[in-house]
Amino acid sequence: MxxxxxxxxxxxxxxxxxxxxxxxxxxxxxxxxxxxxxxxxxxxxxxxxxxxxxxxxxxxxxxxxxxxFQNLDDVVLHVEGRVLDGLDQRLSEVLTSAGDKPPAQRVAQAYLAFSTQTPRLWNLLFEHHLPQSTQLPAWYQQKLETLTGRMEQAIAPEFTDGTAETRRDSARALWAAVHGITSLATADKLTSVTSQDAVRMIDDLVTTYLAGLAAPKH
CATH class of the missing domain: 1.10.357.10 (Tetracycline Repressor, domain 2)
Structure with missing residues (x-):
């Protein structure tokens, strides 16, 4: 009706x-x-x-x-905005709480957990594409910047050298690597490249990356 x-x-x-x-x-x-x-x-x-x-x-x-709403794409973008807000809240809570592991490891694991708990909403962020002539609205881009900033916050204690720009680039590189593992795990494709589970693999990735940041520069 x-x-x-x-x-x-x-x-x-x-x-x-x-x-x-x-x-x-x-x-x-x-x-x-x-x-x-x-x-x-x-x-x-x-x-x-x-x-x-x-x-x-x-x-x-x-x-x-x-x-x-302007159209159905606009509706989907606003649903994505809700997803980004939920993910940001999860990562923010991790950063402000105490834990045995370094913040970067806890943020990376929280990202993985979010994707496995809400797989279709998480996938929505990457499977929805706007028409080529349409740009992402400013409010959406700001949410993305806030999210990538969470990883920058997480690695800041380990990043004693370099400029703010270098720290930002390092955070985004680590974020991209974590996202890659998460994508394979969510698509049930991780076993085709490794026998490790996603949790262990992300821990190894972040530990190795942080060790590289802490290593003396020659």
Missing amino acids: IMLFSQRGGDFRRVGNMGRRSTHTPQQLRDLILDAAQSIIEAQGLAGLSAREIARRIEYSPGTIYNM
Whole structure:
């Protein structure tokens, strides 16, 4: 059943059978759309997402979605923003808590754990592609910068020499390596290149990398 909607005083009203009504503010309606889109992606992956399916779940017409977002890509980008925020919160908690292992190891393991706990949402960050002529919005790029900054924070205690730019480049190189192992593990392809599990492999990677940073420079 498709619900019609009307807008009055900045709010959207959902009108169903027998005169049943419910009113949502624009922000509430955006949240409803994103909640539904996220739920669909978690259950079916990106391939299962459509404006019609979102509309069916929230009981609004498909046109309502395009009053709130530019297009379906915009909806997906905002779901990705939620995923990035969740990942950033996880890494931030790791950095501010005590642990036996160096911060870089704990951040890397938290990244791996996040990908295995929410595989379809994590994969969404890399399988969704915008049209070539479309640039990522500034708010999205800022979230990416914040995330890469977490690894920079993590290696800072070990990085006693070099400039801030060198530290940033080193953090991104380590992040890329951790991501590579995580991608293989999530795709169940890691056994084709090593007998080690992902946790052990990431620990070995980060330990070796940090040892290289601490080694005397000649």
